[in-house]
Amino acid sequence: MKLESKDFSNNxxxxxxxxxxGxxxxxxLEWTQIPESTKSFALSCIDPDAPAGDWIHWLVYKIPADKREIPQNGPVLGIEVENDFGKTDYGGPCPPSGTHRYFFRIYALDVExxxxxxxxxxxxxxxxxxIESAEIIGLYKR
Structure with missing residues (x-):
C-alpha cells in the first residue's frame, strides 16, 4: 500500500x-496498491513531537473501500472523530516552536x-x- 500527496512530499x-x-x-491525499480484501479505510494524522506526547490532528474511519483520495480541503466521505483540538475535522499543524513531524497514515481495514x-x-x-497501512510524513516549523 502507498500513501502520497500532491501537496507535499514525504519528510x-x-x-x-x-x-x-494559514x-x-x-x-x-491519495492511496494506491490496495489489498483486495479491503472493506473500508481509516485515516489518522498525529504529531509525535508535541510537548505532552502524541497530538491527534485528524481521525477518520468508515471511508468507503472504493475511495482512493481525499481532495485538498475536500469532503472526507467518512466519519471524523474528535481530535485534540476538540474538533471533529482536520486540525492543521500548530506547533509551539521548532520542527514537528505529522504522520498521515491510511489503514486498509477488514470491516466496513x-x-x-x-x-x-x-x-x-x-x-x-x-490488513495493511501506509504513511507519509509532513513537516512544519515555527
Whole structure:
C-alpha cells in the first residue's frame, strides 16, 4: 500500500495553508496498491513531537473501500472523530516552536465499520482490523 500527496512530499515541509498559521485546510491525499480484501479505510494524522506526547490532528474511519483520495480541503466521505483540538475535522499543524513531524497514515481495514470508537481507542480499534497501512510524513516549523 502507498500513501502520497500532491501537496507535499514525504519528510518535506508542508505549506502554511495547511496549518493554523494559514487557512488550516487539509492536504490532498491519495492511496494506491490496495489489498483486495479491503472493506473500508481509516485515516489518522498525529504529531509525535508535541510537548505532552502524541497530538491527534485528524481521525477518520468508515471511508468507503472504493475511495482512493481525499481532495485538498475536500469532503472526507467518512466519519471524523474528535481530535485534540476538540474538533471533529482536520486540525492543521500548530506547533509551539521548532520542527514537528505529522504522520498521515491510511489503514486498509477488514470491516466496513468500527463500533464505539473515540479518540482514546481509535488507534487500538483500527489496528485490530488493519490488513495493511501506509504513511507519509509532513513537516512544519515555527
Amino acid at each position: 518535506e515541509l508542508m505549506d502554511t495553508k495547511f496549518t493554523c498559521d 487557512k488550516d485546510i487539509s492536504p490532498q 465499520n468500527l463500533d464505539g470508537i473515540n479518540k482514546n481507542n481509535f488507534i487500538d480499534k483500527v489496528k485490530e482490523h488493519t
